[in-house]
Amino acid sequence: MKPLLLVLHGLTDGHRAQLAQSLDLIYAPTPAERAAAVAAHGARVQLVLTIGATGLTAAEMDAMPQLSLVCALGAGYENIDVAHAKQRGVVVATGAGTNEDCVADHAMGLLLAAVRGIAHLDQQTRQGVWRDVLPLPPNVSGRRLGLLGLGGIGRKIARRAEGFDIEIGYHNRSPRSDVAYRYFDQLTALAEWADFLVVATPGGPATRHLVNAEVLQALGPRGTLVNIARGSVVDTAALAAALREGRLGAAGLDVYESEPRPPAELIELPNVVLTPHVAGWSPEAVQRSVDQFLANVQGHLSGQGPVAPV
Numbered sequence: 011m012k013p014l015l016l017v018l019h020g021l022t023d024g025h026r027a028q029l030a031q032s033l034d035l036i037y038a039p040t041p042a043e044r045a046a047a048v049a050a051h052g053a054r055v056q057l058v059l060t061i062g063a064t065g066l067t068a069a070e071m072d073a074m075p076q077l078s079l080v081c082a083l084g085a086g087y088e089n090i091d092v093a094h095a096k097q098r099g100v101v102v103a104t105g106a107g108t109n110e111d112c113v114a115d116h117a118m119g120l121l122l123a124a125v126r127g128i129a130h131l132d133q134q135t136r137q138g139v140w141r142d143v144l145p146l147p148p149n150v151s152g153r154r155l156g157l158l159g160l161g162g163i164g165r166k167i168a169r170r171a172e173g174f175d176i177e178i179g180y181h182n183r184s185p186r187s188d189v190a191y192r193y194f195d196q197l198t199a200l201a202e203w204a205d206f207l208v209v210a211t212p213g214g215p216a217t218r219h220l221v222n223a224e225v226l227q228a229l230g231p232r233g234t235l236v237n238i239a240r241g242s243v244v245d246t247a248a249l250a251a252a253l254r255e256g257r258l259g260a261a262g263l264d265v266y267e268s269e270p271r272p273p274a275e276l277i278e279l280p281n282v283v284l285t286p287h288v289a290g291w292s293p294e295a296v297q298r299s300v301d302q303f304l305a306n307v308q309g310h311l312s313g314q315g316p317v318a319p320v
Contacts, residue, residue: 110163117236197220
């Protein structure tokens, strides 16, 4: 018999068919379907596929006595109760590395759009406004970019920024010995130094509101914030106030605390570019994520271990 997999996140028909070749599949991407599936099939579920934002709770794990592997489709796993999984002997793995290029591309797109005011310029052009009455948008090239987080995604953003002759600084829990970028042991110091601050750190309680009013004040009225990590890392109320009052220049956000609802405090502001948490989504990235999930399952079931364990 094929192992029984519970899927808690939306997948295309093609990807579901790919998984069904080697696994029995229960597809429950909505909260109601999820609750019903756990209640009806939890006793038989051996594998769970979810995402970081959707997660898997301790209570749900306890309703699955045969559960042995939980996988996040992407790199994030902040809402999977990893501590409880370890206590239960359940392995947790991720799709780390599968969408790094896509996220880094999107981060640079948001940075360019926010700094150059591309969305606003598009609207003005459609209304017949010509450049003579518009303020000059600043350069992106030749300036300073601060990265909050220098993991796989952060490093790929840095590589793209180097193509714009941008100087790179970063804040991590500790400095990295394998890069020449400037390290800052305090986030506020990085923000003071940088023209652009890009958030590329994991979500969860440990990083909640790391980017707060003090950090935004340090980034300053000519500064730009980009967030492609998790909405919880940025204090939305503080960000809205800084943008409204001219204490921050612009922002480009793929994630926000209210998602999937748009951030009401930011929606009317002309100096904000918003996208609906799609930085890691492309046909190529999602296919790699599904392929890596299957590799995680194969490694786990063979006893060799998943390819991307937590």
